[in-house]
Amino acid sequence: MPKLTGQLVIATHNAGKLREISALLAPHGVECLSAGDLGLPEPAETGTTFVENALIKAHAAARAANLPALADDSGLCVHALGGRPGVYTADWAERQWFEGEKGRDWYMAMGKVEGLLCEIGPKVDRSAHFACVLALAWPDGGEAVHEGTVQGSLTWPPRGQRGFGYDPVFIAKGMAETFAEIDPEEKHRISHRADAFAKLVAAQFGG
Template structure:
């Protein structure tokens, strides 16, 4: 039986504002006061894992040193024709420009890298892809829980929409014709990889 979470402070082990906004909206209905690692002045640990789960645990363990239960998210885009890349290196493909921080990442360049690689494979290339989200919950005493969610879809070009972040402007979820950056954020939150993972987390700990 998984340990249950009681209402109180929960550290979100991320400095990514887009992720923080989504996760905060998901946990607050359960009485959790979400604070970010940045709010506590915690450093960003080096993500040396080769899987989403490994990186999520690295971040959550680091944030749990604050004395609060910590929740981390490691997520990314996996493109079938690229053998699952960019995968855990999803953010790295959006190289930091000019100054450090998420605001300095060039996501258009990252989307262009993916599209360029697909274009080289010809017009009939498999454009299927999925977003994966792994959530890691770590208590200060060392107990841990990991869950994973996903949303299947395909990639489009050129990018469309301005409501999302990251690769959202080129990702169209299965059964839809709009990108994640074109649909209402509340709709995206309801069907996203993060929502899928969070539903599993809720079932386990709330």
């Protein structure tokens, strides 16, 4: 597998995600550019798994920019719901087409999960995990995948004002507070994304 050096395209149009990934890779001498800054189109995420969707985005960016590219796909998997919402994690927070990302209703999405768990019964298994897949792709078609998870359980009602998405109802294993209650730095240290990045850095840079 070729090693990352020089420029790397981050297959995202999200400036916040670009900053986060750039900070993680900067110590290794990698310069990150975003697909948004390069004007690359966003491919349709037609996969049925996190791995498939991450690879779709990474390969599309690598081909379009003729540079190595990194993409991620992540979500919440509730064990009693057969792994749902999974790759449809964001879709459960429905929005109107004109509202953009900020129009997603995450409280409604959390409520959908809780409603389905309540339908199963009061003794339902409330365990869940967040999953993150990081996919690297090279212009010649080469690829590498690194998967990270953080195990935990769901609580109700939502608690905390930090974090985003389903963070207010997710309690990581061994903790008492939700992801939306703990310090963001602590969350980043134990998160599914941190797990996946540790594996990527070890594979690419021997760290």
